Amino acid sequence: MNKLVLSIAGIAALAGAANVASAQDEREVPYWASISSGEAMMRSGPGRTYPGQWLYQRRDLPVKIVQRYDNWRKIEDPDGTTGWMSVALLTEVRTGMVTRGAPLDMRISPSPDSAVRYRLEEGVVGRLDACNGTVCRMRVGEAEGWVLQERLWGVDEDESFE
Template structure:
């Protein structure tokens, strides 16, 4: 295959993947990294350069496009790139943003504080409604306001 054909295929993958995803009603959706080490790439192929290497299992990501066995993701910092679908899980997680945030016993700003979570802490979320999510950080559970986390 000539280098021109390879370039045209690469361009079409970059254009067709996101363009097709724009009409997909199931996008975007939340996922999390399911392995201890995962690489984000510039395009949907193991042959394109790595943009970033993640070493944080359960980190939440937003899936914004699909192409075959690849997913275009956005991380909590807003960086976008492609990751093999096998490295992702539908397990819902979130990361605490801003400052130290209270995790309350009930989904109410007046409820007692069960725990406090520092920025960057990742936990699993099981249910969200009315601006609150049930947040579990290694067995420490509480309700956290949705505007205090990214990944919901």
Template sequence: MFTRVHLLTALTLLSLAAPAAAQETKVPYWASIRSEEVNMRVGPAEEYQIAWVYRRPQLPLKVLRMKDGWRLVQDPDGAKGWMNQRFLTRQRTGYVVGKEPADMRQAGEAGAKLLWRIAPGNVGLLGDCDAGWCQFELGKRKGYVEQARLWGAGEP
């Protein structure tokens, strides 16, 4: 009986800790779009007007605020609005910025072999960043891109 009481107490404490841990997430932080289509709203509820409709899975977003199950986010163009958290993931992605294509290199240095040139607006998976270069995966293409050319890399 004594063991059951301890087990029940431990399970109760764990169930209370999960929601508390979710609230401890510090903002801002990076997220990305999980779905094929998601609405950005002007407020944190489905009753609010839709400001934008996104059809860009993996598009990185900066989460600025949290309210219940909603996140105030900013996209690479600076647009801000609210998205339901179920359409977001913590998977790190990068969005190629600038007016010219970004170089993808074999190693994280300017003199490394050029593998591809990536047009601005492309979105890929983001790996570790070090010394101003980030591992970047765009489809089957893998290499390193300058961190300054990727929105979603570095501190939010």
């Protein structure tokens, strides 16, 4: 009975990974994704036999997908490093990382005159719920508000989505 349950769970996990891969195959590169796992290895080529270059230990880190090969994606990280990662370690959940500069104001509303709710330091990563080409609605843990889009790695300039 336990083996049957494990087999069904394994099949479901493989089907889920296949769905992620097929959904990502439909997108035109480049596009944005994020690391879905707490540990994700970047490799020098598209396969497990290629040597590891970096071990990422930051779930939700935004990455740019620049090339596809089978179930592997060539990614670019916020520092500009490129390498290959298994599609099973990536998700299409949109995230953003605060770039260099002064702390980024997280405001109550999209208006630049609205009250500042929080100030985000360089390197803070959060989930992006929407962007309008100027500002993005971002969630960092329980904190939520609007930030300048131009200060985020993980979203294109003038990009809009909900």
